[in-house]
Amino acid sequence: MTALTPTPPPPTASQDLDRVPFGRAATATLVITKRNLLRNVRLPQLLVFATIQPVMFLLLFNFVFGGAIGGSLPQGLDYIQWLMPGLLIQIAAFGSGQTALGLVEDLDKGVIDRFRSLPMARSAVLTGRTLADLIRNAFVLTLMLSVGFLIGFRWETGSLRFLAGMGLALGFAYALSWVMATIGFVVRTPEAVQSAVFLPVFPLVFASSVFLPTETMPDWLRAFADNQPITIIANAIRGLMLGGDTLPAGQTVSGQALISLAWISAITLIFSLLAVRQYRRISS
Template identity: 40%
Template sequence: MRMASGNGLGQGLQQTLTLAWRTLLQIRRNPWELLDFSIQPILFLLLFLYVFGNAIAGSTDEYLRFMLPGIIVMNMVFVTVYVGHGLNTDLSKGVFDRFRSLPITRWSPLAGRILADMVKQAWSILLLFSLGFLLGFRLEAGIGGLLAMSGLLLVFALAFSWIMVWVGVIARDPEHVQLFGFTALFPVTFVSNVFVPTETMPEWLQVVVSANPVSQLSDASRGLLAGEAVMEPVVWSLLWALGLIVVFAPLALWSLDRRLAN
């Protein structure tokens, strides 16, 4: 990938912002993308709340307090699929071939795509929390807890997006990105404590669920909103985020170089 490597960090950041804005402008031409990651989580929230709420927690109010942070975490994971899908679309249409002729840093197109995803993630958090508030969810830790939870989710989303960047680079077409992404993410999100407490599961499954980063992030989010002591799940979530970046960011860049070189 023969993009300019002499640009400084400041120029690279400016190029990242420009490319992120380009990605966000695509929503205006394709508003269905916004609806995709807005309507699905709303449906999940309403269906699980009113179909399973009384059976699981005894009341919809209690279940909403437990489930809403988990639904926000689950949606955060699924939204990252759009990073890989959009990146693969650009690669398939030759957009990155045009980038190669421009004096931009090699990492700014990927970083711009991920930064645009952070804006979508923030929108999803705001949307789901606003709906939860209308349904009766109340902050016990105040606005500080909400901001802390949102910050933690965005950090994890930034890290998790690198997996989908890598998938977007190695997949043959955008359809395979979605097929792989959703097929892999469904067990990761459902074999967790997003919808039900870990202690209600068989003992052998509790071990798997407790080690799942989605469970750790859900526990951290619930605790931050409730004002509880959640140092352990917060630390584990940050360690998972760091590990994902260390592994998948270099892998994605290496795979992109190989794809563009062929």
């Protein structure tokens, strides 16, 4: 049997810092990102179910509602054209719950305790988790778009604008990951997290322009729907992918995109601070 714990070398200067250097923090983030992504690769059923649900949404909404709604849309758009940009946001929103689930599971199993007992940047647990979820979201959204393309979705602007639209969807997914991380650290029990993450997402997704224009909603609901971030970002993506004439009167594509970026930045900033604070609180 080899010696498992040979006398350690004398502590080097880097070992005796009170803060972990940035380079090592970045490495730790990448290592944890890879670990979280590997879970999706090794347990493919996770990814399969994570993709079946959005594809089902896409197919059901398009073929069930498409016929009735078609015709009544601005510029006589086909429903798939209206639906696809909105669904990108819906899927990003629903998928972000995975961030909370993953963190709470790690907390429950003692994995986060193990990480926190290592001389590594503690923040890597959060940055690695949100980064992995961003990559997973990019995969799911790409797959969705491919299915959308098969059933008739075509973007009508340049590739740069199309990519900018994708960027907004992913940016929003990333921002929501931090919201979900905060919720996860507050709720902390895996069972409760399952339902807790849908609470904020459901009303925001349905009371929005994701599935339909907001014009036919009652005034009080429309006032909410028109001003909440999911409508704003869905409209921005629609404008970027289909052109400015799909937007409600008085809105410009660049204007909506800028407001979207402001929302995404604000949510990311506020909730990353809250999530970090909540994460620290676990240790007292």
